């Protein structure tokens with residue numbers, strides 16, 4: 293069964309939950325239903341896909357770890373120089389390490405072996421290899437997860453509730 297996106301009272305994404313839990317929150321009056329699927333749970337109750345809490349929940353910021361896997365996922369397993377998509381990807385330092393480039397979200401991108409070798413010890417400008425998109429830190433683990441669902445073609449209605457998708 294598909295997941296339900298829970299929004300805070302402020303409309304910011306809060307977490308993902310099961311439809312069971314979402315329905316309980318709605319029936320208890322703790323949340324309102326914003327989006328629902330075509331499927332009906334009961335005759336009078338469509339299956340929720342996005343709900344919004346009627347009260348505000350304070351959440352501590354959770355940092356998303358900078359890992360090879362997370363960078364490849366952020367870049368959709370696509371070379372950020374030539375758009376090759378596949379498993380055989382490396383991580384490229386946009387500003388090369390030898391020139392002070394750091395291991396950060398905005399300096400690491402997915403690159404195929406060929407592009408990584410071609411670019412060598414140069415910046416994208418010097419190599420005349422423009423980046424397809426500007427690398428940056430994902431907003432949160434939840435945004436990351438929402439993006440994964442949306443990219444896979446599921447839950448398109450979540451898109452308007454997440455920043456930067």
Ligand SMILES: [Zn+2]
Pocket residue numbers: 371372373374375376403404405406407408
């Ligand atoms: Zn490439």
